[in-house]
Amino acid sequence: xxxxxxxxxxxxxxxxxxxxxxxxxxxxxxxxxxxxxxxxxxxxxxxxxxxxxxxxxxxxxxxxxxxxxxxxxxxxxxxxxxxxxxxxxxxxxxxxxxxxxxxxxxxxxxxxxxxxxxxxxxxxxxxxxxxxxxxxxxxxxxxxxxxxxxxxxxxxxxxxxxxxxxxxxxxxxxxxxxxxxxxxxxxxxxxxxxxxxxxxxxxxxxxxxxxxxxxxxxxxxxxxxxxxxxxxxxxxxxxxxxxxxxxxxxxxxxxxxxxxxxxxxxxxxxxxxxxxxxxxxxxxxxxxxxxxxxxxxxxxxxxxxxxxxxxxxxxxxxxxxxxxxxxxxxxxxxxxxxxxxxxxxxxxxxxxxxxxxxxxxxxxxxxxxxxxxxxxxxxxxxxxxxxxxxxxxxxxxxxxxxxxxxxxxxxxxxxxxxxxxxxxxxxxxxxxxxxxxxxxxxxxxxxxxxxxxxxxxxxxxxxxxxxxxxxxxxxxxxxxxxxxxxxxxxxxxxxxxxxxxxxxxxxxxxxxxxxxxxxxxxxxxxxxxxxxxxxxxxxxxxxxxxxxxxxxxxxxxxxxxxxxxxxxxxxxxxxxxxxxxxxxxxxxxxxxxx
Numbered sequence: 001x002x003x004x005x006x007x008x009x010x011x012x013x014x015x016x017x018x019x020x021x022x023x024x025x026x027x028x029x030x031x032x033x034x035x036x037x038x039x040x041x042x043x044x045x046x047x048x049x050x051x052x053x054x055x056x057x058x059x060x061x062x063x064x065x066x067x068x069x070x071x072x073x074x075x076x077x078x079x080x081x082x083x084x085x086x087x088x089x090x091x092x093x094x095x096x097x098x099x100x101x102x103x104x105x106x107x108x109x110x111x112x113x114x115x116x117x118x119x120x121x122x123x124x125x126x127x128x129x130x131x132x133x134x135x136x137x138x139x140x141x142x143x144x145x146x147x148x149x150x151x152x153x154x155x156x157x158x159x160x161x162x163x164x165x166x167x168x169x170x171x172x173x174x175x176x177x178x179x180x181x182x183x184x185x186x187x188x189x190x191x192x193x194x195x196x197x198x199x200x201x202x203x204x205x206x207x208x209x210x211x212x213x214x215x216x217x218x219x220x221x222x223x224x225x226x227x228x229x230x231x232x233x234x235x236x237x238x239x240x241x242x243x244x245x246x247x248x249x250x251x252x253x254x255x256x257x258x259x260x261x262x263x264x265x266x267x268x269x270x271x272x273x274x275x276x277x278x279x280x281x282x283x284x285x286x287x288x289x290x291x292x293x294x295x296x297x298x299x300x301x302x303x304x305x306x307x308x309x310x311x312x313x314x315x316x317x318x319x320x321x322x323x324x325x326x327x328x329x330x331x332x333x334x335x336x337x338x339x340x341x342x343x344x345x346x347x348x349x350x351x352x353x354x355x356x357x358x359x360x361x362x363x364x365x366x367x368x369x370x371x372x373x374x375x376x377x378x379x380x381x382x383x384x385x386x387x388x389x390x391x392x393x394x395x396x397x398x399x400x401x402x403x404x405x406x407x408x409x410x411x412x413x414x415x416x417x418x419x420x421x422x423x424x425x426x427x428x429x430x431x432x433x434x435x436x437x438x439x440x441x442x443x444x445x446x447x448x449x450x451x452x453x454x455x456x457x458x459x460x461x462x463x464x465x466x467x468x469x470x471x472x473x474x475x476x477x478x479x480x481x482x483x484x485x486x487x488x489x490x491x492x493x494x495x496x497x498x499x500x501x502x503x504x505x506x507x508x509x510x511x512x513x514x515x516x517x518x519x520x521x522x523x524x525x526x527x528x529x530x531x532x533x534x535x536x537x538x539x540x541x542x543x544x545x546x547x548x549x550x551x552x553x554x555x556x557x558x559x560x561x562x563x564x565x566x567x568x569x570x571x572x573x574x575x576x577x578x579x580x581x582x583x584x585x586x587x588x589x590x591x592x593x594x
Contacts, residue, residue: 010053010211011231016068033282053211054089054171140192173210245553256280257556310361333555350374375399444468464491499545
């Protein structure tokens with residue numbers, strides 16, 4: 001098959017021209033212009049087809065404004081025709097059956113209203129031997145004849161295509177954090193959830209794509225990948241509780257750094273999802289935002305994954321979505337930002353592989369072609385060695401971090417695993433009785449220790465040495481370190497520390513961080529044995545050594561890689577301020593729609 005791309009957008013929540021009474025939230029008035037911008041982003045790339053995952057419009061089927069909103073939606077989405085396919089969302093066709101749903105459930109009247117406005121509520125299309133199958137998620141568990149018809153159709157469609165690649169589209173995700181989680185507003189209840197997941201897994205479906213929650217989530221079930229994709233219109237503010245930071249505008253409903261469209265690249269080797277941020281930009285009659293680069297770069301940067309990214313957080317029960325139940329959700333934005341930055345390798349404690357929750361998340365990362373550098377400060381147990389070896393294909397290196405070089409020989413060699421020698425460096429080495437003192441513990445050898453480190457690595461059959469670059473270190477130290485390591489056949493791993501040497505002082509100079517990383521990046525092209533670590537992926541905004549990372553505490557990009565011709569990774573620059581109250585706009589090009 002030839003490689004091809006499909007585009008996916010979701011939750012546009014388009015309203016009637018001039019507005020309507022379907023929402024009290026100010027940000028909803030921006031939905032139409034944001035949808036127009038999303039359409040232009042999609043139009044900028046060649047694609048085989050486009051799928052809208054639902055909630056095309058905001059007014060509900062029983063509302064007088066529904067028909068006008070549907071007409072406006074067709075007008076806004078017209079540039080994506082003729083290969084545009086719509087999936088019904090709960091705003092389009094009615095909610096799933098649930099006593100505490102804030103809107104009426106799907107029924108034959110709402111289905112007829114939807115069909116009159118948008119067409120079929122379940123469908124199948126094929127391109128180059130790949131099947132794309134959409135269903136009406138609101139029907140599941142209704143016990144109606146319509147559900148039985150859809151169920152029979154879907155089973156026949158998937159069973160008959162066991163030998164084909166199949167992608168399934170459902171507005172509501174089967175689950176958010178765990179396949180056995182309790183039912184809530186944003187997942188399938190039983191028995192429908194087990195039926196759909198079992199059917200998809202048994203027939204070899206490749207992935208399920210959903211919208212509805214207006215946030216990104218990634219899960220797997222028996223080999224099936226489940227993607228929940230961001231909206232173009234606004235974010236669901238109940239999910240702002242996921243983050244250890246104050247909410248974005250409108251109490252979390254206008255978190256612009258999370259708005260996006262997606263592209264799915266499909267080839268013989270598999271599929272690759274590209275989530276392209278639209279950042280709440282608007283396409284209006286006179287002024288519009290510049291279109292983003294839809295292609296992703298690649299980066300050899302290895303960030304330290306300091307914050308927990310695997311443990312779900314239980315949200316408070318609070319209406320209108322969850323007045324009577326709690327739901328557990330996991331912040332998947334660190335994973336999304338890594339994918340968007342083209343970063344494939346992360347540094348984590350080796351002990352994470354012995355924690356079932358952390359290990360499962362790392363396996364999810366590996367399923368997306370992610371890789372690991374694991375580190376440990378004590379000789380590994382047999383159980384840990386077994387856990388690492390089970391993932392040997394994805395382990396770039398095992399970093400041995402020791403206080404005393406004499407202990408390096410105690411770390412067991414593991415067949416087929418590259419080992420780097422690191423160093424526990426602490427303020428305990430400061431024996432100046434009269435000088436200033438600050439408690440500190442850092443990772444990596446200091447520049448003046450590199451000769452001793454290289455000798456120790458060589459004598460213990462290790463393959464590399466980790467050098468730390470402190471805030472005040474001159475990058476010229478890399479020249480000597482490279483001579484003593486790369487020149488001797490060892491890997492040189494530079495751990496770039498963004499924290500200041502004084503742990504009471506913060507580093508919130510985004511320009512300095514960008515310049516520092518750009519200067520270090522130049523070394524990446526000099527030798528395949530040079531590896532660049534960054535000690536902070538996500539901001540450290542409390543505790544010791546506060547500093548910016550690549551991602552803020554809301555999970556939004558603090559920096560963006562700028563791609564240039566013939567260069568996959570050209571530079572690091574400050575990303576947009578996603579807390580801004582007004583959209584970023586530029587001079588408008590000619591409009592391309594009626």
